[in-house]
Amino acid sequence: KQEVTQIPAALSVPEGENLVLNCSFTDSAIYNLQWFRQDPGKGLTSLLLIQSSQREQTSGRLNASLDKSSGRSTLYIAASQPGDSATYLCAVNTGTYKYIFGTGTRLKVLA
Amino acid sequence: GAGVSQSPSNKVTEKGKDVELRCDPISGHTALYWYRQRLGQGLEFLIYFQGNSAPDKSGLPSDRFSAERTGESVSTLTIQRTQQEDSAVYLCASSLKAGVSNEQFFGPGTRLTVL
Numbered sequence: 001k002q003e004v005t006q007i008p009a010a011l012s013v014p015e016g017e018n019l020v021l022n023c024s025f026t027d028s029a030i031y032n033l034q035w036f037r038q039d040p041g042k043g044l045t046s047l048l049l050i051q052s053s054q055r056e057q058t059s060g061r062l063n064a065s066l067d068k069s070s071g072r073s074t075l076y077i078a079a080s081q082p083g084d085s086a087t088y089l090c091a092v093n094t095g096t097y098k099y100i101f102g103t104g105t106r107l108k109v110l111a
Numbered sequence: 112g113a114g115v116s117q118s119p120s121n122k123v124t125e126k127g128k129d130v131e132l133r134c135d136p137i138s139g140h141t142a143l144y145w146y147r148q149r150l151g152q153g154l155e156f157l158i159y160f161q162g163n164s165a166p167d168k169s170g171l172p173s174d175r176f177s178a179e180r181t182g183e184s185v186s187t188l189t190i191q192r193t194q195q196e197d198s199a200v201y202l203c204a205s206s207l208k209a210g211v212s213n214e215q216f217f218g219p220g221t222r223l224t225v226l
Contacts, residue, residue: 004153034214043115043202044217089154097142097167097209101153 002027002094006102013080014110021075021105023090028068034099035064035075036089044089047075080109113137115218117203123224124193132188132221136205143186144204144215145178154202160186161209193225 003026013019023033032051036044048057048064050073056065063076073090087106091099116135124130136143145157157170160180171177175193180186190197200220206213 036217041120041219041222043117043219044204046214046216049214091154097159097161097213098144098156098170099154099215100156101146103151103153 002030002092002100004090004092004100004102006088006090006105008105009103010106010108012108012110015080015082017080017109018076018078019080019107021077021088021090021107023073023075023102025071025073025092025100027094028071029094030068030092031095032093033064033066033073034091034093035062035073036091038087038089038104047088077107080107082109082111084109115203115205115216117201117218117221119221120219121222121224123226125226126195127192129189129191130193130223132190132201132223134186134188134203134205134218136184136186136203137216138184140205140207140216141183142206142209142213143180144206145186145188146202146204147172148200148202148220150199157188157201159209190223193223195225198223198225 007022034049035047050066061078066073087104089104091101118133143160146154148154163180175191178188202220204215204217206215
């Protein structure tokens with residue numbers, strides 16, 4: 001059974017700091033992995049989608065990497081800003097139409 | 112509309128009452144998904160639709176939960192005889208079609224509180 005874990009569960013950093021969020025999954029047979037952002041009271045916003053054949057994806061200050069063999073993905077946020085404060089979720093697709101989600105990392109960037 | 116919309120945004124109900132949650136997917140998206148997010152937990156898959164058919168209902172927690180979709184558009188998730196453990200945020204997503212390469216776009220969710 002695929003399980004997705006995110007560490008740390010919560011993180012507070014000063015503005016401007018570079019940071020890394022971690023996501024691990026138990027079954028390396030995935031088709032893709034997606035990182036989402038969730039703001040309080042709002043839905044999920046897709047940040048980056050990495051197909052299983054890809055090693056990384058970049059969008060602005062965000063960079064996500066994928067190492068299927070070790071069952072790990074990282075989300076790198078450069079030069080963090082208070083507006084980056086949110087919960088970050090990773091989700092894996094194991095070959096079906098549904099995602100299996102981690103429990104998220106609550107990020108707070110302090111001004 | 113530009114994105115997935117859900118209504119109501121918040122719903123408070125008494126134990127034992129029935130509730131209906133609505134999802135309007137992105138226009139043209141043939142696949143629609145329902146997830147549940149309990150406090151402090153990850154999202155749980157409930158059901159998905161391809162067109163108006165629901166090939167996989169395996170995630171529905173009990174027979175009190177049902178969902179339908181009409182016109183390959185709006186979907187309704189119905190919870191009968193609500194229980195306190197049904198309290199959660201219910202999220203809907205849609206994609207162009209069901210499949211591993213199709214990105215899912217999520218709505219803002221409906222926060223359900225069962226007293």
